[in-house]
Every structure is written in C-alpha cells, then in structure tokens.
Amino acid sequence: MSLDKDTVKNIAYLARMRVSDDKLEPLAGELSSIMDWIEQLQELDTDGVEPMASVSDVTLPQRKDVVTDGNCQAAVLKNAPDAVDGFFTVPKVVE
C-alpha cells in the first residue's frame, strides 16, 4: 500500500493539519512503510468475526435526563485563546 504525496496532502487536509510541501515526500515514505507493515492483517481470515469497538461488555448506563452541570461560563471560557464578551471567537466565516 503506497501513499503518494497527493494522498498525504489530502489526508492532511481532512485532518485540518498544515503540512509543508517539503515534508510531504518524507511523510509519504514513512506512512507507506507503516501501511505496508499493517497490510499483514489482510492475510487473516476474519469472515464472520464481530468487530470489537470496546472490551467492556456492559451496556452504556443511562442517567436521569436532568441538568447536572452549568452556570460556569467563566470557567468554560477561561482557557480560550481569544474569548470576547462571553463567547469563543473564530475568524470571520460569513462575508
């Protein structure tokens, strides 16, 4: 399984992660060697095997549908790099 530069660029965009052009080629090499090694999984017959998402075989617990938290706007915003007037801010998205 070989990943080329363009594929890496596309995955990096999907992950919203800037990867400089000079890093694409070496990354493609590294990721290809990792994926080549992972390819060994394909030799296993897994037909009819249930995929395991979690080892805990308990069903997810439910709690009462009531408010358990809140009124902590200042704490929520405390670590925001650019909070203004009680809001998180982002670059302008609507012209």
Place this chain on the structure above:
Amino acid sequence: MTKLTDLNIATARDGLAKGDFSAAELAEAYIQAVEAGRDLNAYITETPEVALERARESDDRRAKGDHIGAMDGIPIAMKDLFCTEGVLTTAGSHILDGFVPAYESTVSANLRSAGAVMLGKANLDEFAMGSANITSYYGPVKNPWKAKGGPSDGKDLVPGGSSGGSAAAVAGGLAMAATGTDTGGSIRQPASFCGIVGIKPTYGRCSRWGTVAFASSLDQAGPMTQTVQDAAIMLGAMAGHDPKDSTSAPIAVPDFETAITGDVKGLTIGIPKEYKMDGMDPQIQALWDQGIAWLKDAGCNIKEVSLPHTKYALAAYYIVAPAEASANLARYDGVRFGLRVPGDSLDDMYMNTRGEGFGDEVQRRILIGTYALSSGYYDAYYIKAQKVRTLIANDFKTAFQDVDAILTPTAPSAAFALGEKQDDPVAMYLNDVFTVPTSLAGLPGISVPAGLSSDGLPLGLQVIGRAFDEGTVLNVASTLESAAAFSAKPGKGASS
C-alpha cells in the same frame, strides 16, 4: 536513620503513623530531590507549593485524629496527562500551551482525597504517543540508569514511554511513586526500562474522566511504584466506579494489598508459545526462563498456552489507536483552549494551529488514523483491525479457561540510547510487542523488575491476569519480586 527519599509508600506510611517524621518533612526532602535531579527532565512542571500545602494538610489531619487516607502524606509525581485544577496541564504538547484546567481528573482527585501530595507534573511522550519519551515538546527524559559496557556504555538512555517522566522520577528518587497511563504499554515498558513496578489495571478499573484522551477504548491509568505492595496500595486509591466515565466499571474495588498473600501454590501459570519470537534476545529468554523457574519453585503449575493471533496485535493496534486518536485530537482547534495560530479563514486557522501545535509522531498517527477512517478504507483497515482485536481477545479468553495468570517478558530489550530507533517508526513500535495484546484485550498486566542485562540495565517480567483479577496479578508479581530480590539502583549497580 534511612534517608526519607529511600522510603517507599508502605514504609513511609509506617513512619508517618509512628510520628518518625512529618508529611511536610517528607515533602521537603522530595522537593530538594526534584531540584537536584532536574537533569533527568522528569518533570514538566514542579509544584512545590502545592506539595507543601497538601503535606501540611496531611499533618493537620493526623494531629487532629481525622480520617487518614491510604496515600496520606505520600509524595507522588502526576503524569502530565491528568488534568489538575489550577495547574498547567500540557500532555507534552505545544498545542496545549498555557492550558490550566478548571477541573481535576477523577484519578488525581481520588489520589488527593486519599491524602497524596503532588510534587509536580511528570514529562511524557506527546499525547502519550511514544515508547522512548523522545516526542515530548518539553524535551526527552533521561533514564537514571547507565549501561556499564556494551554499545550503550555511558550514554544517556531513554526511560521508555510514554510514562517516561513518571518512571524516571520513581527510579531516580524524585518521587515516591507516580501515576502513569497505558494505552499499548506506556506504564509497563517504562517500568521495565527503569527497574520499577508498573501495573495497567483492567480497562474500566480507573476512570478516564479528566485524563487527556489518546485512544479511548484502550487508555487506562495505573500506578508506577518501587514495590508490588506499593502498587497495590496506590491502585486501590486511584480506582473506583465513576459515573462521569461511561466505561468505568460499576464494581467495588477490592483490597488489593491483602490480595498479596505470598501464597501462589496450585496456581496455573500460562506461558504463551507465540511470545517466543525469532531473533529474541537470549538475555530476555533467560530472564523469562528464570521467572518460570521461580514460579515453579513457589508451587505454581506451569502450562504452555497458545495465543495464536499475537503476531497481528501490533498491526491491529496501529490502526485502532491512531483511528481513535485522530477523532479524539480533533478537539484541538485553536478555539477553546491551548495554542492558536492565526489564519485568514477558519480552515486556515485550524490548519495553522494543528500544523504547528502537533509534533511529528502525533501528526503521523493522526494521518494514519484519518486515512484508516476515510471513505473507501474504513472497512479494509478500521473494521478489519477491530475484527482482529476480537480474535486477540478470544485468544486470551480461551487461554484463561486453563490458567490463572500468564507470564511473559515486558519488553524485547533493555533501555536503549537516546537517538536510537528514532528514524524508523515501525522499529519503535516493536517495543510494545509483548504489552499491546493485553491492552487490546483490556486485561490487567504488571511489569516487575526481575534482573539485569549483561550491561547492568533492568529487565522486567510481565504478569497478565483475567479481567478484574488484579489481585492474582499482584500476588504472582509479588512472588516474582521476592524471588528476584531485585535491589539494584541506578548508578549504584547491583548491590548484592
């Protein structure tokens, strides 16, 4: 009198109870040790004021005759993956610059209410991704041990990872014990490299709430200590059901300390034949054989077992863990906390922030995970890996019908020199070949220091148990500990 920093949890507990010294004196001694040991880079943030305040509170409780917790007055290092209220929490990453949590993780809160004294936040691989503690934004951690002879003679060695700062702190006498987290071996492998005890409990035993997430279906917190008894004491203080973590097991925490009876007669110990790998270091094989002999002498029955899908565990892990990581790390967006690198548009700001904020290994894993989850590859990689995970978990289920615990080496080598294996991600991943299968199956596993390599470096043995049977794991580990009588210390060599 013994130096205060030579004590362990059990002996310090006795000394504090008898009034031989105060928690404040103990904290002072460790604060000095932390300062003197800065060369190891074991801590990202030192918190001497917090330590002294909590130590004084502990002394007050004792003076007043209040309830004394299991960890009362015990100075520990907190892996910097646990959110600590009012104390910088970095996960070893640039992207969490300046993040001071407004809340406390459940594990660190449990330890605090058991009376533990936090000395600081221990260094780690960035987002716990690494096996050598070389991916931290805050620089690599040094192993307090040095090789004598051999290719690594006198060089700085890695402490293992990802809980490398925790392991180096305990081994170097910069903390009496430490918290770690283990996703694929991040407690056990550094414990082995640094000659200490580390247990990854059963998935669900410790709450994950407030712990920076790497791979949610695998992450578990556990103690890293000088002795097996200490591990039992500290695990008891960390564990417990937590409604805030839906995967936290709603079962009572047993008294782990009393599970260590020293009697393992009649237990059946499995030796998985697939762990005897081609090209295995003969020293590791010899240590394993020695462990088998010790348990036989203690009255255990030894039985060969088969875990036929072992060979595929690492490859499955390196799909499952990065896939979960790519989803978990999507939250670092430059909006709500941590680093923000400006950009012309929202996308631009995201990309700049994440491009600059994540280190190389974290970026690699996010890319692998994103790829494995992307349209067209999801079934071929992610679902396939999850199916292999089922097979691996079933292997253990079958084996545990016949045996009470499984004995293996912890890691395929002793600690290696800083800078080695750095250019080949797959070579680095192979460090976790013996620990990853246990993680995929969610089972408890402990590493116990059991011997020294020919160049004088510690080597660990791993004991794996049934789900929620940490008691047997600790008891068998304690038997190995007594038989090995491992007393070597870093820098001093074997003190026999």
